[in-house]
Amino acid sequence: GAVVSQHPSRVICKSGTSVKIECRSLDFQATTMFWYRQFPKQSLMLMATSNEGSKATYEQGVEKDKFLINHASLTLSTLTVTSAHPEDSSFYICSVQGIGNTIYFGEGSWLTVV
Amino acid sequence: LAKTTQPVSMDSYEGQEVNITCSHNNIATNDYITWYQQFPSQGPRFIIQGYKTKVTNEVASLFIPADRKSSTLSLPRVSLSDTAVYYCLVGLNQAGTALIFGKGTTLSVSS
Numbered sequence: 001g002a003v004v005s006q007h008p009s010r011v012i013c014k015s016g017t018s019v020k021i022e023c024r025s026l027d028f029q030a031t032t033m034f035w036y037r038q039f040p041k042q043s044l045m046l047m048a049t050s051n052e053g054s055k056a057t058y059e060q061g062v063e064k065d066k067f068l069i070n071h072a073s074l075t076l077s078t079l080t081v082t083s084a085h086p087e088d089s090s091f092y093i094c095s096v097q098g099i100g101n102t103i104y105f106g107e108g109s110w111l112t113v114v
Numbered sequence: 115l116a117k118t119t120q121p122v123s124m125d126s127y128e129g130q131e132v133n134i135t136c137s138h139n140n141i142a143t144n145d146y147i148t149w150y151q152q153f154p155s156q157g158p159r160f161i162i163q164g165y166k167t168k169v170t171n172e173v174a175s176l177f178i179p180a181d182r183k184s185s186t187l188s189l190p191r192v193s194l195s196d197t198a199v200y201y202c203l204v205g206l207n208q209a210g211t212a213l214i215f216g217k218g219t220t221l222s223v224s225s
């Protein structure tokens with residue numbers, strides 16, 4: 001499989017500030033990583049596909065200037081929530097496509113904007 | 115993308131076998147069927163993947179009929195720790211292709 005680690009697991013930030021979430025593939029070089037968002041009691045919603053060395057591909061309705069994704073290496077992708085607002089509070093999960101194209105998920109990061 | 119339909123919730127008791135069926139009537143020829151398990155405040159965990167017939171691993175079995183329009187995840191002898199949300203996903207097993215999640219089935223296991 002693939003071991004995926006996210007950091008931080010929980011973060012609280014003030015409204016209007018920016019926060020960065022890291023996603024690391026610990027044992028697999030990931031050309032592609034995916035970012036999801038999940039609100040309580042709801043399913044996962046795909047936000048964007050992160051491609052190493054190129055711009056991310058965002059899903060319809062996801063603001064690329066608000067959710068900045070950087071995939072600078074084969075083991076690290078970052079999601080920066082800019083000018084965060086309380087409605088951005090959510091569970092953010094990244095995933096990596098591993099051996100056999102099976103997708104493995106990180107532990108998730110809880111963001112609370114106050 | 116093939117749409118999937120699963121029961122919203124299921125209840126079971128410890129030690130029982132649980133079968134969760136997923137409908138995917140418009141599955142494409144090259145689509146695979148993948149199941150994930152998710153506990154609260156954790157990322158989904160891969161359970162099993164198949165294309166046709168039957169697949170078995172150490173935690174579950176996946177039954178896929180010949181027409182592939184449905185699939186059944188079978189969990190043998192569930193325990194309290196199997197209480198979770200189970201997602202059935204259908205899509206290409208291809209590099210760069212993301213998984214699109216449906217609503218999932220909440221399984222509650224009681225003692």
